[in-house]
Amino acid sequence: MPGETHNGMQCNEFETLLFDALDQKLSEGQQERFRAHARVCGKCGPMFAEVEAGQHWLKSLAEVESPANLVNEILAATTGIQSYRLQAPAAAEHRASLGERIREWADSLFAPVWGTVRQPRFAMSFGMAFFSLSVALSVAGVKPTDIKSADLSRSGLRRTYYTTTARMVKYYENIRLVYEIESKVQEIKKVTRPDERKQEKERERNHKNNTSGDPEPRQERNYSRDENQPVLASGPQNPLAVSVITTRRDV
Amino acid sequence: MEDAQIVNSLVRRCIAGDAVAWEEIVQRYNRRIYNICYRFAGSADDAQDLTQEVFIKMYRTLSSYDVERGAFMTWLTTMTRNLLVDHFRKTKQDRVTDSMDAAPSEHEDAMPLSEQIEDKRLPPDARVQSRETGEVVHEALQKLSPELREAVILRDLQDMDYRDIAAVLKVPEGTVKSRINRGRAELARLLQRIYRQVM
Numbered sequence A: 001m002p003g004e005t006h007n008g009m010q011c012n013e014f015e016t017l018l019f020d021a022l023d024q025k026l027s028e029g030q031q032e033r034f035r036a037h038a039r040v041c042g043k044c045g046p047m048f049a050e051v052e053a054g055q056h057w058l059k060s061l062a063e064v065e066s067p068a069n070l071v072n073e074i075l076a077a078t079t080g081i082q083s084y085r086l087q088a089p090a091a092a093e094h095r096a097s098l099g100e101r102i103r104e105w106a107d108s109l110f111a112p113v114w115g116t117v118r119q120p121r122f123a124m125s126f127g128m129a130f131f132s133l134s135v136a137l138s139v140a141g142v143k144p145t146d147i148k149s150a151d152l153s154r155s156g157l158r159r160t161y162y163t164t165t166a167r168m169v170k171y172y173e174n175i176r177l178v179y180e181i182e183s184k185v186q187e188i189k190k191v192t193r194p195d196e197r198k199q200e201k202e203r204e205r206n207h208k209n210n211t212s213g214d215p216e217p218r219q220e221r222n223y224s225r226d227e228n229q230p231v232l233a234s235g236p237q238n239p240l241a242v243s244v245i246t247t248r249r250d251v
Numbered sequence B: 001m002e003d004a005q006i007v008n009s010l011v012r013r014c015i016a017g018d019a020v021a022w023e024e025i026v027q028r029y030n031r032r033i034y035n036i037c038y039r040f041a042g043s044a045d046d047a048q049d050l051t052q053e054v055f056i057k058m059y060r061t062l063s064s065y066d067v068e069r070g071a072f073m074t075w076l077t078t079m080t081r082n083l084l085v086d087h088f089r090k091t092k093q094d095r096v097t098d099s100m101d102a103a104p105s106e107h108e109d110a111m112p113l114s115e116q117i118e119d120k121r122l123p124p125d126a127r128v129q130s131r132e133t134g135e136v137v138h139e140a141l142q143k144l145s146p147e148l149r150e151a152v153i154l155r156d157l158q159d160m161d162y163r164d165i166a167a168v169l170k171v172p173e174g175t176v177k178s179r180i181n182r183g184r185a186e187l188a189r190l191l192q193r194i195y196r197q198v199m
């Protein structure tokens, strides 16, 4: 049959053109002769229909999503490091900041510790311990301006206790981790971008200029670090304690 | 920067030990590789293992990629394809023992294939109707010989140029075209038989 000729086209020529015909790569003249051959040839017509149908079936197959854990598994199997960036698709195009990397590292490392610390039982005793500490500090010479609304009457103390405890519990949760993490952060900083180290130094300078001793604005600043500055430590949803603690020791 | 330039720069950084660049490469290509593996190997589990293997091999051999010559995609696809062929040979040996091996010859007339697609436990209509078309097509694709399967996957699912496919498969361009045609036709015949049984 390959020698059979219809409309000036042989079957073997038809077969040769078949691929390009489906790719719409034939010239108008070729296309004309090709179609004409397909209409009249009992072999090539059905073959063309099959190939075209098969192409349609294949094109109907949608691309599948790769499994969510695939990238991390690959990274763990190659570099031994899990993702440097958040896995959100939105994050796919920008490089992970130092802060993100440290946060991920801290999250993964201390996840079990957080679980324990956040149990109310432990949180309460940490809170108590911290409160005693702050009282001890003020006795040892912490400026009264440091504790703005210092009310040393019994009811006042109780009120101060409950309001500050709520805040301090969170602070205290972080203290331990802060010291453990700080050394690691120094290591990481050494090997990462020097420009971030410069930023950090500048921040320290600003920090020294600010002597108000009020923990609240500092807490705000810690939140504001999220975007592009190193985060020293962050338990899920918790503010950092580091500047609060150092303030109280400084004064 | 053009795509090729971005990739080359990533590869260079990667060879220099930049783990962030490596992650970027994994992010960029994991889905593509996974899809090739999934469509060729058939199962999601195998595809995940194979994709991981591809990237492990790539990580080890990245320095052998010729940045000057370019064509990263062809290089990567070739590596993937070779691993898939190895995998197929291994599983084929396994299957020979339980007489399930029936990879048809390349000859397009030699295809007692729709019989293989039938599930022994269910009547064909119940089996086909209970599933999505995509699943049926995917399963039929597994019945193509590996030569035809890889050709249509690269062409119709990955939209690769037939000249690049020829480079990946290391066969002449005419052979690529012919395999693609035959792969499409054979798939259509398989599906026609399956759906004819339903009607």
Ligand SMILES: [Zn+2]
Binding pocket: A004, A010, A011, A014, A037, A041, A042, A043, A044, A045
């Ligand atoms: Zn003909």
